[in-house]
Amino acid sequence: MALIGYARVSTTDQDPQLQLDALKAAGAERVYTDHGVSGAKAERPELDRCLDHLREGDVLAVWKLDRLGRNTVHVLQLIEQLTERGIGFRSLTEGIHTDGPMGKAMLTIMMAFAELERDTIIERTRAGLAAAKASGRTGGRPKRTHNPDADKAKELKAKGLSAPDIAKMLGCSRATVYRYLSEE
Incomplete structure (x- = not known):
């Protein structure tokens, strides 16, 4: 045994x-x-x-x-x-x-x-998240109010550059460039 x-x-x-x-x-x-x-x-x-x-x-x-x-x-x-x-x-x-x-x-x-x-515990967590959302609070990292890199990425895209080229120029990842381009 x-x-x-x-x-x-x-x-x-x-x-x-x-x-x-x-x-x-x-x-x-x-x-x-x-x-x-x-x-x-x-x-x-x-x-x-x-x-x-x-x-x-x-x-x-x-x-x-x-x-x-x-x-x-x-x-x-x-x-x-x-x-x-x-x-x-x-x-x-x-x-x-x-x-x-x-x-x-x-x-x-x-x-x-x-x-x-x-x-x-799951029920309480969901209720807490719903209450926070109803009062206008959301989780996660706060958004930047102004991002000069996002502006530069949009400018470069308008000139016809590709996302990988923009990423190299800005020193960031392609995913970051795509996120910048999708921001309003």
Whole structure:
């Protein structure tokens, strides 16, 4: 029997070290880590490798339930597949394991709350963005009031120069030139 860990961070600039330390402290012999992969995605390369590696009698451990996936149905299906293969499951933070019926019931309840929390955060974010938009605020970098390079790009384009030539003259990328030319 081997304890195998799985860790995941949603963006490449996040650090999985907290998860890795907890999994090692729990006795994980090996840890698979996905970097910059959303839990909402069904295909996660390291999780797939981890699932292929697991054998009957092994236990898959995660730091927290939401590291395995964001969707209750998907996580429960994954755990059901593990159970059918004779593989156990542990969530370290929530203290949940699939050794018995109570563990499975608690797992279902915890996943439902994790999904509710995620959906609530998304709903609040969308409501906040809609409120900001309604009051005339938009996100992103503020537009420059006057850009002499944009004026120069338009002048050069009017003289018949191509975007790549204009980019070389202004010392910027073609994409920047095209953006300058599209501005009103």
